[in-house]
Amino acid sequence: xxxxxxxxxxxxxxxxxxxxxxxxxxxxxxxxxxxxxxxxxxxxxxxxxxxxxxxxxxxxxxxxxxxxxxxxxxxxxxxxxxxxxxxxxxxxxxxxxxxxxxxxxxxxxxxxxxxxxxxxxxxxxxxxxxxxxxxxxxxxxxxxxxxxxxxxxxxxxxxxxxxxxxxxxxxxxxxxxxxxxxxxxxxxxxxxxxxxxxxxxxxxxxxxxxxxxxxxxxxxxxxxxxxxxxxxxxxxxxxxxxxxxxxxxxxxxxxxxxxxxxxxxxxxxxxxxxxxxxxxxxxxxxxxxxxxxxxxxxxxxxxxxxxxxxxxxxxxxxxxxxxxxxxxxxxxxxxxxxxxxxxxxxxxxxxxxxxxxxxxxxxxxxxxxxxxxxxxxxxxxxxxxxxxxxxxxxxxxxxxxxxxxxxxxxxxxxxxxxxxxxxxxxxxxxxxxxxxxxxxxxxxxxxxxxxxx
Amino acid sequence: xxxxxxxxxxxxxxxxxxxxxxxxxxxxxxxxxxxxxxxxxxxxxxxxxxxxxxxxxxxxxxxxxxxxxxxxxxxxxxxxxxxxxxxxxxxxxxxxxxxxxxxxxxxxxxxxxxxxxxxxxxxxxxxxxxxxxxxxxxxxxxxxxxxxxxxxxxxxxxxxxxxxxxxxxxxxxxxxxxxxxxxxxxxxxxxxxxxxxxxxxxxxxxxxxxxxxxxxxxxxxxxxxxxxxxxxxxxxxxxxxxxxxxxxxxxxxxxxxxxxxxxxxxxxxxxxxxxxxxxxxxxxxxxxxxxxxxxxxxxxxxxxxxxxxxxxxxxxxxxxxxxxxxxxxxxxxxxxxxxxxxxxxxxxxxxxxxxxxxxxxxxxxxxxxxxxxxxxxxxxxxxxxxxxxxxxxxxxxxxxxxxxxxxxxxxxxxxxxxxxxxxxxxxxxxxxxxxxxxxxxxxxxxxxxxxxx
Numbered sequence: 001x002x003x004x005x006x007x008x009x010x011x012x013x014x015x016x017x018x019x020x021x022x023x024x025x026x027x028x029x030x031x032x033x034x035x036x037x038x039x040x041x042x043x044x045x046x047x048x049x050x051x052x053x054x055x056x057x058x059x060x061x062x063x064x065x066x067x068x069x070x071x072x073x074x075x076x077x078x079x080x081x082x083x084x085x086x087x088x089x090x091x092x093x094x095x096x097x098x099x100x101x102x103x104x105x106x107x108x109x110x111x112x113x114x115x116x117x118x119x120x121x122x123x124x125x126x127x128x129x130x131x132x133x134x135x136x137x138x139x140x141x142x143x144x145x146x147x148x149x150x151x152x153x154x155x156x157x158x159x160x161x162x163x164x165x166x167x168x169x170x171x172x173x174x175x176x177x178x179x180x181x182x183x184x185x186x187x188x189x190x191x192x193x194x195x196x197x198x199x200x201x202x203x204x205x206x207x208x209x210x211x212x213x214x215x216x217x218x219x220x221x222x223x224x225x226x227x228x229x230x231x232x233x234x235x236x237x238x239x240x241x242x243x244x245x246x247x248x249x250x251x252x253x254x255x256x257x258x259x260x261x262x263x264x265x266x267x268x269x270x271x272x273x274x275x276x277x278x279x280x281x282x283x284x285x286x287x288x289x290x291x292x293x294x295x296x297x298x299x300x301x302x303x304x305x306x307x308x309x310x311x312x313x314x315x316x317x318x319x320x321x322x323x324x325x326x327x328x329x330x331x332x333x334x335x336x337x338x339x340x341x342x343x344x345x346x347x348x349x350x351x352x353x354x355x356x357x358x359x360x361x362x363x364x365x366x367x368x369x370x371x372x373x374x375x376x377x378x379x380x381x382x383x384x385x386x387x388x389x390x391x392x393x394x395x396x397x398x399x400x401x402x403x404x405x406x407x408x409x410x411x412x413x414x415x416x417x418x419x420x421x422x423x424x425x426x427x428x429x430x431x432x433x434x435x436x437x438x439x440x441x442x443x444x445x446x447x448x449x450x451x452x453x
Numbered sequence: 454x455x456x457x458x459x460x461x462x463x464x465x466x467x468x469x470x471x472x473x474x475x476x477x478x479x480x481x482x483x484x485x486x487x488x489x490x491x492x493x494x495x496x497x498x499x500x501x502x503x504x505x506x507x508x509x510x511x512x513x514x515x516x517x518x519x520x521x522x523x524x525x526x527x528x529x530x531x532x533x534x535x536x537x538x539x540x541x542x543x544x545x546x547x548x549x550x551x552x553x554x555x556x557x558x559x560x561x562x563x564x565x566x567x568x569x570x571x572x573x574x575x576x577x578x579x580x581x582x583x584x585x586x587x588x589x590x591x592x593x594x595x596x597x598x599x600x601x602x603x604x605x606x607x608x609x610x611x612x613x614x615x616x617x618x619x620x621x622x623x624x625x626x627x628x629x630x631x632x633x634x635x636x637x638x639x640x641x642x643x644x645x646x647x648x649x650x651x652x653x654x655x656x657x658x659x660x661x662x663x664x665x666x667x668x669x670x671x672x673x674x675x676x677x678x679x680x681x682x683x684x685x686x687x688x689x690x691x692x693x694x695x696x697x698x699x700x701x702x703x704x705x706x707x708x709x710x711x712x713x714x715x716x717x718x719x720x721x722x723x724x725x726x727x728x729x730x731x732x733x734x735x736x737x738x739x740x741x742x743x744x745x746x747x748x749x750x751x752x753x754x755x756x757x758x759x760x761x762x763x764x765x766x767x768x769x770x771x772x773x774x775x776x777x778x779x780x781x782x783x784x785x786x787x788x789x790x791x792x793x794x795x796x797x798x799x800x801x802x803x804x805x806x807x808x809x810x811x812x813x814x815x816x817x818x819x820x821x822x823x824x825x826x827x828x829x830x831x832x833x834x835x836x837x838x839x840x841x842x843x844x845x846x847x848x849x850x851x852x853x854x855x856x857x858x859x860x861x862x863x864x865x866x867x868x869x870x871x872x873x874x875x876x877x878x879x880x881x882x883x884x885x886x887x888x889x890x891x892x893x894x895x896x897x898x899x900x901x902x903x904x905x906x
Contacts, residue, residue, distance in 0.1 A: 011890070043823065043825070043885065043890070045823075045883070045884055045885055045890075046823060046825055046826070046885045049825075049826060049885055049886070050825075054826065054827050055825045055826070056825075060825035061825060163884075294880075304883070305883060305890045306880065306881065306882075306883045306890055306891075307880075309890055309891065310877075310878065326878070327878045329880050330880040331880070332880045332881060332882045333882060333883075333884075334882035334883065334884045334887050335884050336884070336886055336887075341887075343882050345880065345882070370496065370498075370499060372496070372499055372502075372508045372509075372513035372514060373499070373502060373507065373508070374507050402855075402858070404882065404887060405855070405858065405859070405882060405887055405888070406858070406861070407882045408859070408861070408862045408879075408881045408882055408892070409861045409862065409865055411879065411880055411881060411882065412862055412865035412866055412869075412879055412881075413865055415879055415880065416865075416869045424763075425763065425779070425780045426861075426864065426865055426868055427747075427759065427760070427782050427783040427784070427785045427798065427864055427868065428759065428785060428861045428864060428865075429759075429785045429786060429787035429796050429798070429857065429858060429860045429861055429864065430498070430757070430758060430759045430786075430787065431498055431786075431787045431788050431789070432496065432498055432499045432502055433502070433789055434787050434789075434794075434857060434858055435858070437464070437496070437498075437758045437759055437762055438759075438762065439861070
C-alpha cells in the first residue's frame with residue numbers, strides 16, 4: 001500500500017487527490033489531505049460575489065465537501081490541520097491540529113504540495129485595526145459580511161486595484177457603500193496597457209468610486225475603540241469604517257522552501273512538466289508552484305483557479321500511473337466591473353520587453369454585436385505583436401457584455417503561435433446578435449502592421 | 454489604365470472592389486460594379502431582426518451606400534443593373550438596366566464574379582400566391598414588413614427549419630403571430646446532431662411554435678382573391694395568411710457557368726486559393742464560389758457573410774498586387790432562438806462519414822457561468838472527434854446566453870487540428886460571472902474517449 005499525502009485541500013490539492021483516486025483504488029493507494037482551513041475545494045473567486053449578495057450562502061461556494069471526499073472517494077481529509085514541517089529525507093510531514101495544538105506525523109511515499117498563496121500586505125502601520133480585512137479565504141469573506149451586517153459601515157476603502165480590488169469595489173458599491181480605491185499604480189488593472197486601464201478607471205469613477213491612483217497607503221488609523229476610522233496617504237486621510245485589502249498574493253512556497261525544496265525566480269516551487277519538484281517524491285501544483293510561460297519559455301507563477309485545477313489533474317494522472325505533462329500557461333484571466341468586461345492573455349508590452357521581445361500594441365475599437373442590433377456595446381481589442389514578424393504575443397479586451405470571453409479566441413491563437421495576419425483568416429462565428437461580420441478580434445488583427453519585406 | 458469589373462455589389466464584391474482600390478488608385482485602375490438590386494453592402498443576416506422590429510429601418514442594414522463607394526473610393530457602382538452574359542474571350546460583360554431594359558457592354562481586364570446565391574424553392578404548386586414570401590434580399594424583407602402592416606396576418610407558416618427559418622419564426626413570434634414551422638427533416642437545424650437539434654425543437658415548441666417535422670410541403674392554397682390561405686401537407690392543411698420561405702439557397706453560379714467558367718461538385722464556381730477561377734482574368738468570391746473545407750480538404754460552398762468578406766478581401770489584395778490566399782473554411786455559424794444560442798463548426802457525424810472519417814460525438818452538459826453565480830444557464834457542448842486519435846473534427850453548442858460564441862474556441866482549436874486531450878490544456882479565461890472553472894468546451898474535451906494504446 002502506497003501513501004499519497006496532499007498538503008492543501010483546495011483546487012490543486014483535491015484535483016490531484018481525486019484524479020489519483022480515480023486511477024488507483026483504496027486497496028493500493030491511501031490518500032490523506034491536510035487542510036489548514038475548515039473547507040475543501042471552495043471557490044475563492046466567488047467571494048466578492050458572495051459579499052455583494054449575489055450568492056446566497058457560503059455553502060454555495062464549496063464545490064465539494066470534505067465529507068464527500070471521505071465517503072465517496074476514500075480520501076482522508078483532515079480539516080483545521082496545518083502542515084508545519086516537511087522532512088523530505090524521512091518522507092514525513094508534521095502537522096498541527098489548529099483547535100487542540102496536538103501534533104501528528106504523516107508518512108508519505110508521494111507528497112503533493114498545494115499550499116496556495118500568501119497575502120502580500122502593504123508595509124504600513126495599523127493593519128491590525130478592527131475592520132481591516134483581507135479577502136482570500138471563506139473566513140475572510142464571512143468577516144466582511146459580518147462587518148457589513150453588524151456595523152453597517154458607510155465608507156469603505158479598497159486597497160489595491162487588481163482583480164480582487166475591483167471585484168470588491170463592485171461588491172461594496174452593490175451593497176450601497178461609498179467606496180474609495182487606493183492604488184500605488186497610475187491605473188487600475190496594471191496587467192492592462194494604460195489605454196485600456198484608463199477605461200477601467202473611467203468605469204469605476206462613473207460608478208462613484210473615489211479613485212486614488214498613484215497613491216501609496218501610508219497607514220491605517222484606528223479610533224480609541226480599536227476600530228478603523230481612516231487610511232492615511234501622502235495626500236491626506238480618507239475616512240473609512242471598513243478597509244478591504246486587495247493588495248495581491250505571492251506563491252505560498254515557504255513550507256516547501258524550509259524543507260529544502262527549490263523555489264524559482266517567480267517565488268513558486270520549481271516543477272517539471274509532470275509537476276514533480278527536484279526533490280524525490282515531492283510534487284507541487286497550483287498557486288504555490290512555478291510553471292513555464294508558453295510565450296517566453298520563462299518561469300512564472302499565476303494564482304489562477306484554472307491553472308490550479310489543471311496542474312492538480314496532471315499531478316494526479318502521473319500519481320495514478322498515466323504519464324501527463326502540463327504544457328505551461330498564458331496567464332489568461334477575466335473579470336468585470338458591473339457591465340464592463342476586462343480580460344487579458346499572454347504578454348503585456350512591459351512583459352514582452354522584459355523577455356527581450358520587440359513588441360507593439362495595436363488597438364481596435366469595435367462593437368460586441370452588429371451595429372444595427374439592439375444593445376450592441378463598445379469593445380476595444382488590443383493585440384501585442386512582435387515587431388517585424390507580426391507574431392502574436394498577447395491580447396487584452398475591455399468592453400461591454402459579450403466582450404470578455406472573446407479573449408479565449410486570442411488565447412487559442414496565441415497557444416499556437418499565430419501571426420496577426422493568420423488570425424484574419426480564422427473562421428469565427430457571426431450573426432447580428434453576436435458580432436459584427438468581422439469579429440472584433442479579427443478587426444484588431446487586420447490593423448496590426450504587416451511584417452516588412 | 455486597367456479595368457476591374459465586379460458583378461454583385463454585396464459583401465464579397467464590394468470587399469474586393471474596396472480592397473483593390475486601397476492598393477491601386479483611380480489613375481491606374483478603373484473599378485465598375487454591376488449590382489442587380491437597389492443597394493450595396495447590405496446585411497442580409499439582419500433581415501429577420503428588421504422584420505422582428507428590432508432594427509429601426511432598412512437603411513440601418515446598409516453598411517455602405519453606393520454613393521459612398523462612388524465619392525470616397527471612385528468605384529463606379531451601377532445599381533439596378535443585371536449582368537446577363539459574360540464573354541470570357543472578349544473580356545466583356547453584357548448588362549441590362551432593370552428599369553429601362555437598356556443593355557450595355559462592359560469591358561474588363563479582370564472580372565470578379567460575386568453573384569451570391571439563388572433560392573432553392575420547394576417543387577410544389579401555389580408558390581406564386583399572394584403572401585408567399587422569401588427572405589433573401591432587402592426587398593424581400595420589405596415585402597414581409599408590408600404584409601405585416603397592410604394585412605395584419607395572424608397565422609404564419611415558415612417553411613424550412615434552418616437558420617433563416619428559425620430566425621423568421623422568432624421574428625414572427627415577436628410580432629405576435631401564431632407560427633407553424635414545416636420541415637421535411639425530423640429536426641430543425643439539420644447541421645446539428647439530433648441530440649442538439651431536439652433542444653432547438655423544444656425551444657420552438659415551448660414558445661408556442663406549431664412544429665411540423667418530417668413533413669413535406671405539398672402545395673400552397675390561395676383564396677379566390679389570390680391570397681394565400683393555407684399550406685398543404687400529407688397530414689392535412691395548415692391555415693396561413695402569410696407564408697415565409699426559408700428553404701435554403703444554392704450558389705448563384707449560373708451566369709458564370711453559362712460563360713464556361715467551371716462549377717464544382719458543391720455547385721459553386723471553382724476557385725484557387727487566390728480566388729481565381731480556371732478562366733483567365735475571371736475571379737469569384739463569396740456565396741457563389743467554391744472553396745476548400747479545412748478538415749476534409751474537399752470542395753464546399755457556404756453562404757456565410759464572414760466567408761464572403763474574407764474571400765472578397767483576398768481577391769482584392771491579389772488584384773491590388775499583394776499576393777494573398779484564402780485558406781479554406783470550417784463552416785462556423787451561429788444563431789439563436791430567443792435566449793437559446795445555437796452554433797456549430799467543422800464536420801457533423803454525417804459529414805465526417807461522407808469524408809470517410811470514423812467519428813464519434815461526445816456531449817457534455819455544463820453551465821454558462823459558475824453554478825453559484827446568478828443567471829447561469831445550461832450549455833451543451835458536443836465535440837465530433839476521430840475515433841482512435843481523438844482529433845477534433847467539429848463542434849456544436851446549444852445553450853443559454855453566453856453559450857454560442859464559445860464555438861470560436863472550438864473553431865480555432867479545429868483550425869490547428871488539435872486533439873480533444875490537447876484542448877484540455879488550453880489556457881481559457883475563468884471568473885464566476887463568465888464560466889465554470891473548467892470552461893464548458895474543456896469539460897466536453899475531458900470526456901472524449903482517450904486514444905487507444
